[in-house]
Amino acid sequence: xxxxxxxxSGPIADKWDNHRFQMKLVNxxxxxKYSAIIVGTGLAGASAAASMAELGYNVKxxxxxxxxxxxxxxxxxxxxxxxxxxxxxxxxxYRLFYDTVKGGDFRSREANVYRLAxxxxxxxxxxxxxxxxxxREYGGTLANxxxxxxxxxxxxxxxxxTGQQLLLGAYSALCxxxxxGKVAMYPRTEMLDLVVVDNRARGIVVRDMVTGEISSHSAxxxxxxxxxxxxxxxxxxxxxxxxxxxxxxxxxxxxxxxxPCFTQIHPTCIPQSGDYQSxxxxxxxSLRNDGRIWVPKKKDDNxxxxxxxxxxxxxxxxxxxxxxxxxxxxxxxxxxxxEVVDEGRGIGPTGVGVxxxxxxxxxxLGKDAIRDRYGNLFQMYERITGEDxxxxxxxxxxASHYTMGGLWVDYNLESTIPGLFVLGExxxxxxxxxxxxxxxxxxxxxxxxFVIPYTIGDYFARAGNSDVDASHKxxxxxxxxxxxxxRKYLSINxxxxxxxxxxxxxxxxxxxxxxxxxxxxxxxxxxxIPALREEFWENLLVLGNDKNLNQTLELxxxxxxxxxxxxxxxxxxxxREESCGxxxxxxxxxxxxxxxxxxxxFSFVSAWEFTGVGKKPNLHKESLEFENVQLAxxxxx
Amino acid sequence: xxxxxxxxxQKDANDKGRMEKYAAKDINEHMSxxxxxxxxxxxxxxxxxxxxxxxxxCREGICxxxxxxVNGRPHGHETGTTVCQLxxxxxxxxxxxYIEPWRAKAFPxxxxxxxxxxxFDRIMQAGGFVSVNTGSAQDANSIPISKEAADTxxxxxxxxxxxxxxxxxxxxSAMLFVSAKISQLASLPQGQAERERRARGMIAQMxxxxxxxxxxxxxxxxxxxxxxxxxxxxxxxxxxxxxxAKGK
Numbered sequence: 001x002x003x004x005x006x007x008x009s010g011p012i013a014d015k016w017d018n019h020r021f022q023m024k025l026v027n028x029x030x031x032x033k034y035s036a037i038i039v040g041t042g043l044a045g046a047s048a049a050a051s052m053a054e055l056g057y058n059v060k061x062x063x064x065x066x067x068x069x070x071x072x073x074x075x076x077x078x079x080x081x082x083x084x085x086x087x088x089x090x091x092x093x094y095r096l097f098y099d100t101v102k103g104g105d106f107r108s109r110e111a112n113v114y115r116l117a118x119x120x121x122x123x124x125x126x127x128x129x130x131x132x133x134x135x136r137e138y139g140g141t142l143a144n145x146x147x148x149x150x151x152x153x154x155x156x157x158x159x160x161x162t163g164q165q166l167l168l169g170a171y172s173a174l175c176x177x178x179x180x181g182k183v184a185m186y187p188r189t190e191m192l193d194l195v196v197v198d199n200r201a202r203g204i205v206v207r208d209m210v211t212g213e214i215s216s217h218s219a220x221x222x223x224x225x226x227x228x229x230x231x232x233x234x235x236x237x238x239x240x241x242x243x244x245x246x247x248x249x250x251x252x253x254x255x256x257x258x259x260p261c262f263t264q265i266h267p268t269c270i271p272q273s274g275d276y277q278s279x280x281x282x283x284x285x286s287l288r289n290d291g292r293i294w295v296p297k298k299k300d301d302n303x304x305x306x307x308x309x310x311x312x313x314x315x316x317x318x319x320x321x322x323x324x325x326x327x328x329x330x331x332x333x334x335x336x337x338x339e340v341v342d343e344g345r346g347i348g349p350t351g352v353g354v355x356x357x358x359x360x361x362x363x364x365l366g367k368d369a370i371r372d373r374y375g376n377l378f379q380m381y382e383r384i385t386g387e388d389x390x391x392x393x394x395x396x397x398x399a400s401h402y403t404m405g406g407l408w409v410d411y412n413l414e415s416t417i418p419g420l421f422v423l424g425e426x427x428x429x430x431x432x433x434x435x436x437x438x439x440x441x442x443x444x445x446x447x448x449x450f451v452i453p454y455t456i457g458d459y460f461a462r463a464g465n466s467d468v469d470a471s472h473k474x475x476x477x478x479x480x481x482x483x484x485x486x487r488k489y490l491s492i493n494x495x496x497x498x499x500x501x502x503x504x505x506x507x508x509x510x511x512x513x514x515x516x517x518x519x520x521x522x523x524x525x526x527x528x529i530p531a532l533r534e535e536f537w538e539n540l541l542v543l544g545n546d547k548n549l550n551q552t553l554e555l556x557x558x559x560x561x562x563x564x565x566x567x568x569x570x571x572x573x574x575x576r577e578e579s580c581g582x583x584x585x586x587x588x589x590x591x592x593x594x595x596x597x598x599x600x601x602f603s604f605v606s607a608w609e610f611t612g613v614g615k616k617p618n619l620h621k622e623s624l625e626f627e628n629v630q631l632a633x634x635x636x637x
Numbered sequence: 638x639x640x641x642x643x644x645x646x647q648k649d650a651n652d653k654g655r656m657e658k659y660a661a662k663d664i665n666e667h668m669s670x671x672x673x674x675x676x677x678x679x680x681x682x683x684x685x686x687x688x689x690x691x692x693x694x695c696r697e698g699i700c701x702x703x704x705x706x707v708n709g710r711p712h713g714h715e716t717g718t719t720v721c722q723l724x725x726x727x728x729x730x731x732x733x734x735y736i737e738p739w740r741a742k743a744f745p746x747x748x749x750x751x752x753x754x755x756x757f758d759r760i761m762q763a764g765g766f767v768s769v770n771t772g773s774a775q776d777a778n779s780i781p782i783s784k785e786a787a788d789t790x791x792x793x794x795x796x797x798x799x800x801x802x803x804x805x806x807x808x809x810s811a812m813l814f815v816s817a818k819i820s821q822l823a824s825l826p827q828g829q830a831e832r833e834r835r836a837r838g839m840i841a842q843m844x845x846x847x848x849x850x851x852x853x854x855x856x857x858x859x860x861x862x863x864x865x866x867x868x869x870x871x872x873x874x875x876x877x878x879x880x881x882a883k884g885k
Contacts, residue, residue: 051771066692067758069798070700086778122772129774131767131827133790140781158791164699165794172766179762187755210747239694273667278675281697380698383715383722384669449771497682499675543687548649549748551690552682 003256003607003622006410007111012628013093016115019411020454024461031056034460037204037219038062039191039246042071043163043170043441044424045225047448050173053182055453057460060217061174062186062206064241064554069171072227072239073444076163077284077377078147079155080127080441082120087144091152093117099150100439101629103329104404104432105581105597107259107605110628111411112429119450120442124156126449130169134158148285148437149327149636155438160284160376166441170448190554191246192482194222194253194420195475201420202468205478207486209554212547214479214486216470221419221459223452224250225444228403228425230263232562232569233514234506236400237269237282243558247407247426248565255415256607256620258408258428260565261573264435264582265515266401267333270384270394271353280399281384283356284377285437288326290361290370291394293317293333295354299344305355305393316340324636331434331582331595332636334398338515339593341397348395357393398515402440404431404582405572408607408622412455413447416607419463421456423447428605433581486546489556494539498556501536501563508532509566513573518586522574526567530614533563568608568617575619578602599631638664638730642677644689645737647746650753654746656735666726670713671696671703673725674736690749698722698862701797704804705750706737711801711860719799719862739800741809743847754800756846757814764838765818767827786824793821795863805860808849813857815843816873817865823876833880840877 008019026034035058038049046068049061065071083096096117101108124142128134134156135143147155158165177183188209195203195216203218229244230236251257268287269280294313301308316336318325328336337354340346347353362370367390371378378389385395406428413421413429424444431439468474512525536559544550579588579595580602588596603624608617640661647654661677668676671693678688694702698719705720707713713723728734736750744752794817802813819836822828828835851870858867 047771054770065694065700065702066754067798069758069761070694070702072695072700074700075695075697084777122774124777125774126769126771128777128780129767129769129827131790131822131825133787133794133821133825134777135791136782136784136787138784140783141778158794161699161795164797165791168794172761173769173771175758175762176766176768178758185758187758237697239700240696241694274665276665276668276672276676278669278672279696379717380722383698383718384724386667386724386726453771495683497679499679541682543682543685549690549751552688 001416001620003408003620004410005109005622006412007109008411012111012114015111016118023454023458026457026461028056032058033465034058035060035219036221036223036456037217038223038225039204040071040225040227040426041068041174042073042225042227042424043167043444044448045071046167046170046174047445048223048225048423048452049183050170050177051449051453052456053177053180057456059177059183060186060219061183062189062191064190064209065187067187068174068185069168071167072242073167073441074164075239076441077160077282078286079145079157079162079438080123080166081154081438082124082156082442083117083154084121084124086142087153089152091154095152096120096154098629100430100436101432102632102634103436104434105634106432106599106603106626106631107262107580107624108430108432109624110626115451116430116443116446119446122450123442123445127166127169130172132158132165132169145286146289149324149329150436163441166445170445191249192557193249193478195478196253196417197468197472197474200418200463200466202466202472203470203475205475205482207482210549212550214482216475216479218466218468218470218475220466221421221456223421223423224407224426225423225448226426228406229565230400230403232505232566233400233509234503235272235277235280235510237266237280240279243561244565245558245561248561250407250415250417250420252610253417254610255417255420256408256609257405257568258605258607259405259572260569260608261513261576261583262404262433262581263400264330264402264404265334265398267330267337267398268356268396269399270381271348271350271397281380282399282401283381283394283396285330287356287374287377290373291326291356291358292360293326293354293356295340295345295347305347314340314345321636328636329434330437334515335584337398353395353397355393356396358389359393362390402435404428404433404435408605412458413451414455414459419459421452423452433583485557486553489540489542489553490546492538492540494541496539497541498552498559501532501540502555502559504532505529505559505563505566509569513569516584516586517573519574522570525570529563529566529570536560536563564613567614571616572606572608575606576602597633638666638725638728640664640728641733643733643735646689646749649748650745664725666724668725669696669721670707670723670725671721690751692751693721696721699797701799704739704752704799704801706739706804708735711739711804712862716859717862717864739804741803741848743809743811744800744803756848757798757800757811759846760811760815760839760842761818763842764831764835767822768831780826782825790821790824793817793824793865793869796865797863799862801860801862802857803848805856806849807854807856808852810851810857811843811848812851812870812873813861813865813867815839816869819876820869820872823872832876833883833885836873836876836880837885
């Protein structure tokens with residue numbers, strides 16, 4: 001099978017416009033005859049559900065949370081990018097496009113990224129119209145800030161709660177459509193499998209998390225907006241419930257999984273404090289605008305940070321990357337932190353951390369100005385650590401945060417299974433090997449508000465109604481499989497809880513497929529993962545039954561899928577014999593220790609096809625053509 | 638530290654429910670309250686006792702999922718803190734801790750410490766939005782909004798919809814939650830067109846769900862993890878009167 005990206009021809013600036021014209025339309029009176037299932041109600045899912053319902057399609061939306069307002073998009077702090085150029089500082093659609101392709105280390109699809117930059121401006125308009133309270137200047141216009149290494153101020157924000165406000169905007173639009181009867185909402189409902197008949201996605205099988213009832217839902221198209229797989233590391237900044245199950249189940253049914261090894265490690269998280277740790281908390285990287293990152297020059301320096309004189313501090317990012325300094329991109333900042341910790345210069349009780357110091361900014365701007373900018377973040381830090389960042393430098397360390405990889409989609413966001421579309425973090429398409437700050441919110445909303453409403457219409461117009469409904473025997477077959485799997489978790493009656501297996505898997509992944517990777521370690525992981533999976537199926541302990549709310553049972557299913565999925569990540573990391581973006585293979589680095597990309601051999605998207613559990617998946621390559629951006633080595637020196 | 642927990646256990650919505658006593662052993666002061674429960678749950682599972690079911694997700698104080706009454710106070714005794722952000726350093730060795738679900742007629746218990754808050758969704762569906770279809774918005778800067786108005790809207794919009802306000806109120810009133818959304822949109826030009834309709838619709842739904850009325854205890858403000866002020870309830874009442882006066 002060859003991967004067809006379906007990128008339209010023509011100059012890049014005209015591709016989306018031309019494509020929109022060429023796509024088929026569904027007559028307004030016929031829209032109500034088409035239905036779609038949307039799984040996940042974060043930014044991408046909620047905005048898609050609302051927008052498609054507004055157009056007249058019938059939508060069934062599913063989420064595992066008790067209400068769609070809680071999806072993990074809510075936790076994004078810093079902001080959302082848009083090429084508005086309100087600050088007159090030279091921003092443009094082309095510049096946002098260029099920055100995103102470059103930031104992604106030239107492993108994304110140009111046309112998708114250009115479209116993302118194009119629709120970014122309409123996202124801000126839409127959100128403002130919904131009543132999202134973005135920060136304003138005294139004159140009443142919108143405020144912007146520079147974020148995550150961008151050299152223009154294009155980031156819109158709502159205090160430190162931008163993700164929350166954008167999600168509540170999308171949720172309110174969704175509420176309106178639920179009230180209008182155009183969206184049927186199924187909260188506390190988890191998708192456990194996809195149903196494919198005659199090479200077309202026909203529906204899903206779900207479990208009601210309160211009653212345990214397994215049921216089938218059919219539609220003319222299925223849309224996954226189920227987020228990323230960062231919890232494969234166990235400790236991550238994701239919510240506890242985030243999981244790979246929906247995407248992985250689609251993969252097992254024939255959807256290709258693209259670039260799974262591209263996982264972003266965020267440089268500014270609060271370090272782990274002990275083995276009981278259940279998640280890691282991100283501190284917005286906007287803090288890097290004013291905070292300076294350092295470690296002691298000496299190894300094992302146990303002095304209180306305030307007692308370490310200036311000349312004995314190593315502001316390593318400013319030293320290594322003078323022009324970007326503390327704002328160097330996420331992958332570079334993260335790796336540099338690991339480097340100094342590996343040298344024995346890490347700080348804090350565990351020695352695994354670096355300082356983020358506001359002393360100089362407080363001296364320059366005053367405590368009040370800093371409180372205005374970061375007050376809620378400082379408060380959050382103090383709550384978690386018990387330390388006051390106005391007085392003592394923050395301690396930070398990188399943690400798994402976002403996954404650029406995801407299900408492979410073409411320009412229309414359709415996967416390799418016809419009728420299965422994938423939006424937001426769950427797809428792979430826009431961020432290449434590394435995502436820029438404030439671009440996740442942009443992509444989720446771009447996909448949901450401004451891409452899928454068009455491309456789904458084209459699909460419906462071409463493919464017509466699905467001629468298979470939930471009475472088809474395939475739905476019964478899949479339901480039976482799901483029920484058997486659920487009963488199996490309960491019947492093993494071993495000694496280890498799903499959480500304990502998840503923690504162990506996380507350690508394996510963090511050690512061998514985390515910030516740095518090498519062949520030897522990856523091969524070791526390929527031995528450890530199947531062994532752990534085997535133990536899981538022999539020694540799992542899940543109490544209770546499947547006929548009511550059972551959180552351990554829910555987790556067991558998610559961990560079972562992570563245990564299989566982890567292997568594709570390893571195969572991908574092994575195959576990609578280069579360093580690019582967030583993927584750093586120790587064998588491929590320059591003498592100065594910088595990532596060494598290999599455009600000649602690896603300028604492609606790896607798309608993996610399922611061949612069986614524990615078997616090496618088949619690799620398909622979508623080669624990446626760069627017609628507009630010249631391939632260059634990223635330099636932030 | 639070692640603690641004694643008294644935890645509400647209830648098999649499902651029809652079960653009567655009861656408090657159970659458990660030991661929490663070797664608890665580290667840096668753990669969050671929910672991590673402490675994770676440790677207890679692991680321990681219970683090893684003893685063959687079904688783990689305590691509790692709602693949680695982001696564990697960083699923003700999703701609004703976690704919902705425990707700790708020693709009689711929603712989200713525990715720390716101000717401006719969700720229970721997932723409450724850390725064990727605020728407790729001491731030998732403490733007894735009572736853990737219960739949100740208690741309100743409109744929030745029926747689903748299991749153990751988990752309640753059904755879908756009433757909040759239905760209130761939102763009754764008008765907690767601006768009716769603007771995707772694509773029909775004008776340029777974001779075409780309507781200037783004063784910084785004061787934007788800040789007021791943001792103060793109200795910070796609500797995470799956890800329901801602690803209801804759990805804290807002797808009348809199980811949802812007015813802080815409802816007023817936060819009404820005030821956010823009433824403060825902004827975008828919310829004007831549906832201002833009266835929204836106030837009437839959301840308040841009618843709030844009453845229909847069985848929430849009580851405000852009698853100025855202000856327990857909601859004290860319990861709110863985002864410290865939403867009660868002045869918004871006053872604003873909501875004005876919005877309601879305004880809608881009535883206009884006959885809309």
